Amino acid sequence: MMKRIVVAAGLLFVTLAAGALEIQRNENPIHADPPRMIREIEHGRRGIVGAGEDAVLVVHVWGTSREMGYAAGRLLKEEIESCATSVLEKMKEEIGGDLAVLDQVYETAKPFIPPHFLEEMAGFAEGAELDPQTIIRLNLVGEASEWHCSLFGAWGAATASTGSLLQLRALDYAVRAGIQRHPVIMVYHPNEGHAFANFTWAGMAGSVTGMSSVPLAISEIGDDYDQANDSFAGVPFTFLLRDILQFDNSLEEALARVQKGPRTTSLMYAIGDGKKGEARALQTSRTLCNVYDPDTLEPLVPTHPRIKDIVYWGMSWNVPAFDKPLHDMLVKHYGNLTPEITLREILPTVGTGNLQVAIYDLTRQMAWLANAKADGETGPLNAYERAYIQLDMKQLFAVEAPKGR
DSSP states (O other), X not given: OOOOEEOOOOXXXXXXXXXXXXXXXXXXXXXXXOOEEEEEETTEEEXXXXXXXXXXXXXXXXXXXXXXXXXXXXXXXXXXXXXXXXXXXXXXXXXXXXXXXXXXXXXXXXXXXXXHHHHHHHHHHHHHTOOHHHHHHHHHHHXXXXXXXXXXXXXXXXXXXXXXOEEEEEEXXXXXXXXXXXXXXXEEEESSSOOEEEEEETTOOSOSSEEEXXXXXXXXXXXXXXXXXXXXXXXXXXXXXXXXXXXXXXXXXXXXXXXXXXXXXXXXXXXXXXXXXXXXEEEEOSXXXXXXXXXXOSOOBTTBXXXXXXXXXXXXTTOHHHHHXXXXXXXXXXXXXXXXXXXXXXXXXXXXXXXXXXXXXXXXXXXXXXXXXXXXXOSOSSGGGSOEEEEEHHHHHTOOOOTTO
């Protein structure tokens, strides 16, 4: 079978000296002003949130899958074309110049792709005036490549506010691909399903980071622990995660969706449920689907011990250089965990989230987002070292549709 492409993330591994961590801090401002809308069309609005080089586009879309895709394509035409060009050029470099591998992945997965994604991608292509094959290839990059990331879910006794559920999604991927030039917060208001936000990049319909109005949130890590059984003959994982955000109403429904599949490759997830106030960690592949809570979390090794009311993984399955620092920082701040402590101290010390970081407070329906430095920008490269944008998700989900849509 075809194997996933490992795209180098350019990570610096943490050095453990005598069991002590060198504490790092991120003292950048947090941008908390609400988004500013700058353009409106039928079925869509384009705005911006944040300040200066750390600002991010916010695009709202309403309607059917085709209508939402078409509106997004029109509102993000230049960004989609640029994003597709840079990302696909990077893929060509990694695989020796032939993007046909993405076409093979698509043909293998196509029977399992829900029709609404095909409609949305067709809308993207039409609205952005691009070849549909370009959009399809862009949307299969995530499935065909390997993402190494970190995650946690923390609640109960672990957090500063009793009853609060915090969740981390730290994305480590090749910043040299230039994907960070065009981050976008896509807020969907679909005819079918409920409102949700996809923290993504221009032209990508699937999701690796996001929160729904339920609220549910997703985190993801790529791996190869069951490579012998991996296959692309299933629902691409970015589409599987996106459907959790759009359609599922509880943690139980989300877990059932992942368990049903059909799944494809070796991936680890965290899914948090703000109403339930808990998260679960999942170790999956085409043939494997293990669901863990804090009492059953694996692997149970000296560098990855269990912590009450926390599920966590650092970078991949059983990676001591990240598991141990993440564990130590979670224990250091146990009982006082907040989004601010996570972004100010935990992430810069562990050194995870080079491309994108999202921290969700599912109880308050808030999120904090940071992206890596793009070409021509100033300041540090890694997302975890840069300024964050604070988002009131309830306000985003409540935005009304354009008149006459």
